Amino acid sequence: MSPLLTVVLEDYMTKKTNNSKRDFLYLTAAATGAVGAASMGWSIIDSMNPAADTLALSSTEVNISQIESGQAITVMWRGKPVFIRRRTKQEIKDAEDIDVSTLRDPQTDNARIVDGKKEWLVVVGICTHLGCVPLGQKQAEVKGEFGGWFCPCHGSHYDSSGRIRKGPAPKNLAVPEYKFINDTTIKIG
Amino acid sequence: MANKDRQPFDNTVIEWVDSRLPVFTMMQKEYGVFPTPRNFNYFWNFGALSMVFLILMILTGIFLAMNYTPHADMAFNSVERIMRDVNSGWMLRYMHMNGAHFFFAVVYIHIFRGMYYGSYKNPRELLWILGVVIFILMMATGFMGYTLPWSQMSGWGATVITSLFSAIPVVGEGLVELLWGGFSVDNPTLNRFFALHYLFPFLIVAVVALHVWALHVTGSNNPLGIEPKTKRDTLPFHPYYTMKDLFGISVVLVIYALFVFFAPNSLGHADHYIPFDPLVTPPHIVPEWYFLMFYAILRSITFDFNIYICAGLGAMAIAALPLYQNRDKALNLPPIFAFGALGGILFILGFVAQEAGGNLISLPLTSFHIITAKLGGVLAMFGAIGALLVLPWLDWHKVRSARFRPMYKFFLILFVINAVVLGIMGAKVAEQPWVIISQLATGYYFAFFFVIVPLLSRIEVAKPLPRSIYEEVVKKIAVVALICVVGFGGFSNNALAAGDAPAAPQREWSFDGMLETFDKGELQRGFQVYKEVCAACHGMKRLSYRNLTGLGYSDAQVKSIASEYEVTDGPNDEGDMFDRPARPSDNFKDPFENDNAARFANNGALPPDLSLIAKARHGGADYLHAILTGYVEAPEGFEMNPGMSYNKFFSGHQIAMAPPLMDDQISYADNTPATVEQMAHDVSTFLTWASEPSQDDRKRTGWKVVIFLTFFSILLYLVKKKIWKDVEK
Numbered sequence: 001m002s003p004l005l006t007v008v009l010e011d012y013m014t015k016k017t018n019n020s021k022r023d024f025l026y027l028t029a030a031a032t033g034a035v036g037a038a039s040m041g042w043s044i045i046d047s048m049n050p051a052a053d054t055l056a057l058s059s060t061e062v063n064i065s066q067i068e069s070g071q072a073i074t075v076m077w078r079g080k081p082v083f084i085r086r087r088t089k090q091e092i093k094d095a096e097d098i099d100v101s102t103l104r105d106p107q108t109d110n111a112r113i114v115d116g117k118k119e120w121l122v123v124v125g126i127c128t129h130l131g132c133v134p135l136g137q138k139q140a141e142v143k144g145e146f147g148g149w150f151c152p153c154h155g156s157h158y159d160s161s162g163r164i165r166k167g168p169a170p171k172n173l174a175v176p177e178y179k180f181i182n183d184t185t186i187k188i189g
Numbered sequence: 190m191a192n193k194d195r196q197p198f199d200n201t202v203i204e205w206v207d208s209r210l211p212v213f214t215m216m217q218k219e220y221g222v223f224p225t226p227r228n229f230n231y232f233w234n235f236g237a238l239s240m241v242f243l244i245l246m247i248l249t250g251i252f253l254a255m256n257y258t259p260h261a262d263m264a265f266n267s268v269e270r271i272m273r274d275v276n277s278g279w280m281l282r283y284m285h286m287n288g289a290h291f292f293f294a295v296v297y298i299h300i301f302r303g304m305y306y307g308s309y310k311n312p313r314e315l316l317w318i319l320g321v322v323i324f325i326l327m328m329a330t331g332f333m334g335y336t337l338p339w340s341q342m343s344g345w346g347a348t349v350i351t352s353l354f355s356a357i358p359v360v361g362e363g364l365v366e367l368l369w370g371g372f373s374v375d376n377p378t379l380n381r382f383f384a385l386h387y388l389f390p391f392l393i394v395a396v397v398a399l400h401v402w403a404l405h406v407t408g409s410n411n412p413l414g415i416e417p418k419t420k421r422d423t424l425p426f427h428p429y430y431t432m433k434d435l436f437g438i439s440v441v442l443v444i445y446a447l448f449v450f451f452a453p454n455s456l457g458h459a460d461h462y463i464p465f466d467p468l469v470t471p472p473h474i475v476p477e478w479y480f481l482m483f484y485a486i487l488r489s490i491t492f493d494f495n496i497y498i499c500a501g502l503g504a505m506a507i508a509a510l511p512l513y514q515n516r517d518k519a520l521n522l523p524p525i526f527a528f529g530a531l532g533g534i535l536f537i538l539g540f541v542a543q544e545a546g547g548n549l550i551s552l553p554l555t556s557f558h559i560i561t562a563k564l565g566g567v568l569a570m571f572g573a574i575g576a577l578l579v580l581p582w583l584d585w586h587k588v589r590s591a592r593f594r595p596m597y598k599f600f601l602i603l604f605v606i607n608a609v610v611l612g613i614m615g616a617k618v619a620e621q622p623w624v625i626i627s628q629l630a631t632g633y634y635f636a637f638f639f640v641i642v643p644l645l646s647r648i649e650v651a652k653p654l655p656r657s658i659y660e661e662v663v664k665k666i667a668v669v670a671l672i673c674v675v676g677f678g679g680f681s682n683n684a685l686a687a688g689d690a691p692a693a694p695q696r697e698w699s700f701d702g703m704l705e706t707f708d709k710g711e712l713q714r715g716f717q718v719y720k721e722v723c724a725a726c727h728g729m730k731r732l733s734y735r736n737l738t739g740l741g742y743s744d745a746q747v748k749s750i751a752s753e754y755e756v757t758d759g760p761n762d763e764g765d766m767f768d769r770p771a772r773p774s775d776n777f778k779d780p781f782e783n784d785n786a787a788r789f790a791n792n793g794a795l796p797p798d799l800s801l802i803a804k805a806r807h808g809g810a811d812y813l814h815a816i817l818t819g820y821v822e823a824p825e826g827f828e829m830n831p832g833m834s835y836n837k838f839f840s841g842h843q844i845a846m847a848p849p850l851m852d853d854q855i856s857y858a859d860n861t862p863a864t865v866e867q868m869a870h871d872v873s874t875f876l877t878w879a880s881e882p883s884q885d886d887r888k889r890t891g892w893k894v895v896i897f898l899t900f901f902s903i904l905l906y907l908v909k910k911k912i913w914k915d916v917e918k
């Protein structure tokens with residue numbers, strides 16, 4: 001139905017600016033064609049959105065009983081890495097002691113964890129700058145200047161609450177939707 | 190260059206572009222004011238229509254390709270995922286599938302238009318040849334596309350067609366292995382077919398561009414076949430033909446939408462919904478209807494060419510030769526008849542000696558074959574396409590349009606009927622009398638091109654031509670064209686023989702018809718029957734528990750249904766697989782670990798997966814119901830194998846499935862009495878739903894589309910009417 005657009009254009013080009021040709025009937029036809037083409041176009045483009053089976057897979061259960069204090073694991077959720085970190089006393093203290101108003105993306109540590117589960121930090125492991133996976137999960141990896149994560153791509157530093165402290169990233173590491181099913185299992189998504 | 194005589198545009202942006210790249214000038218010249226004969230009938234819509242379907246195919250194809258996986262293990266499932274899970278995936282897929290049928294239909298009408306009105310003649314020979322090249326590319330593309338769903342029809346169609354090349358002497362076998370990338374049609378074949386299926390449409394676009402270019406050099410032919418002489422004979426292409434084309438396109442789109450949304454599988458085959466099994470060929474393998482004519486020609490050569498047949502063909506060729514020589518002199522008939530008759534007799538003698546063996550006549554040396562039947566068939570098929578290519582040189586009659594050539598018109602119409610006969614023969618089982626009919630029809634096909642048309646070029650006296658187009662009153666033939674489009678579906682499916690079992694009786698279903706939707710009660714009961722009876726042996730692995738919301742269950746109910754099953758997941762952190770309750774996102778649990786376990790538990794018979802069964806069996810729900818209720822005592826004297834049951838409606842009557850349903854075998858949650866009849870009805874409804882959960886949605890969308898397009902067609906008709914008002918007076 002896109003030929004209609006061409007027709008309108010050509011109408012212009014043939015310079016028949018005679019007004020009776022652009023009367024109600026032609027406009028209705030052109031508008032109808034445009035509506036049809038647009039809704040058809042949308043259905044086709046909609047096929048690129050996540051399909052029903054992809055959407056249905058959007059939750060994941062993780063056993064966290066094996067994680068020691070100071071350690072972290074990475075799990076896959078919706079094709080993305082999720083960092084689950086069991087923080088040490090010191091790390092929790094560092095995260096809580098900072099003056100929130102000095103942060104680029106101000107957020108208290110409490111707002112980023114589940115009440116009463118201070119030890120556990122769960123964040124999406126995707127740098128909010130341009131999508132690299134920051135370092136800092138493994139013992140041997142650099143954790144950046146603030147003891148959290150360091151993104152090697154363009155040098156963003158995150159603290160032990162996953163908040164952006166230095167570098168180009170605009171936001172804190174995202175906290176996914178998750179809940180504790182029991183003390184040793186969390187469900188993400 | 191051409192910019193010198195360019196007229197400036199008022200709009201500065203258009204002018205800026207046009208003075209640097211005169212696309213607007215070109216558009217205006219070629220599609221705006223392009224002088225077009227004023228007397229086109231609706232047959233002239235089919236060129237634009239072909240273009241529309243080409244664009245539609247490319248567009249839907251690109252988006253389908255984004256969701257398709259060209260791997261032998263995954264292709265079939267990825268197509269089913271498109272049908273079930275991808276947003277508007279079912280619509281894209283059905284638009285693409287039926288788009289192929291419509292593309293071929295409109296192109297066939299376009300070709301017929303060319304033959305009827307002599308559009309292939311001087312100076313339009315190259316235009317015609319480019320058209321035939323497009324047609325050949327289309328056939329290649331269509332064939333490779335048919336392979337992609339990796340169904341029984343795909344795999345075996347690909348096997349048969351690629352094996353054609355093995356008929357070529359010496360290099361044939363090697364060539365076929367080259368095409369396959371292996372020793373049979375397998376994953377490498379699928380991969381390359383996908384690559385080429387994506388490439389070829391763009392080659393078609395390129396040749397279409399040349400085709401249109403050539404058209405704009407010679408100008409269009411017209412129903413009278415005489416060249417426009419004065420300005421009064423032509424009209425500017427826009428707005429007259431743009432609007433007329435748009436109107437025609439819109440009407441055909443209505444018919445197309447009816448197919449896409451209400452009868453999407455009516456032109457296909459049930460076997461197309463069974464995954465490819467390289468060990469079992471389906472009993473009737475039939476190509477799509479648009480290949481049937483050529484397929485029939487291929488199959489009609491059942492005989493090896495012995496020396497008599499070859500000598501006969503040679504004599505006939507000698508007889509026909511004078512037709513092509515000294516075109517302006519009178520024909521010397523006696524030698525033509527003499528050689529023709531001699532050739533005919535030799536051919537028939539050789540043919541009978543060959544086909545009837547030594548029973549009727551025995552001739553010496555019949556066992557010496559110059560050309561084998563296999564090669565002969567392939568040559569005939571490619572020859573049939575080649576004949577179209579050389580048509581401009583077979584017909585040199587000065588008059589183009591069949592309107593003024595009654596004899597040519599007669600034989601051309603006979604040719605069309607003959608083509609339909611060939612098509613019907615192509616769908617039949619290769620048995621008498623169909624073989625002999627297709628042989629005769631093949632004979633006429635070639636006689637038309639190589640004898641009748643040249644002969645008529647010499648002897649036919651045309652009726653007087655009108656002096657100019659303007660003097661002739663314009664006649665319209667819209668109906669003819671449209672009837673052709675609607676009628677073409679008739680012979681593809683119905684021609685399939687049902688084998689030895691009677692056809693399943695037609696029943697009333699809640700989902701029949703264009704308005705009806707599935708009855709939720711029946712669906713839920715049907716699911717219960719599946720769950721408590723069928724699921725003991727049959728899996729439905731293309732369904733997920735989450736799909737059950739379509740039966741009217743709430744999310745919570747679906748969760749609890751799913752949790753009744755234990756599925757294996759893992760490996761966990763220790764590397765072990767573990768069992769957990771199923772979740773809504775899991776697929777239905779299969780009753781057996783794998784196919785071998787299923788066979789072992791069922792006396793060697795594999796209970797088929799039921800997710801697609803309603804689409805994978807001819808007759809759909811009617812057939813399923815008939816099988817479930819078709820168990821009777823075997824008639825006297827019928828030999829039963831141990832472990833088998835007798836079923837009226839099963840092909841061969843021996844079925845490995847014991848009668849599955851008994852009265853009151855289950856108790857329905859809604860207290861409906863569980864008779865065999867009721868359970869068969871419910872489960873058939875459920876299985877039909879399962880084969881295409883989007884079916885209700887499809888019909889609802891269909892109504893919107895059809896009503897919209899009808900309204901749009903009426904609008905366009907009025908617009909067209911208004912524009913043509915002054916011309917038609």
Ligand code: FES
Pocket residue numbers: 127128129130131132151152153154155156167168169
């Ligand atoms: S992507 Fe992490 S800093 Fe740029």
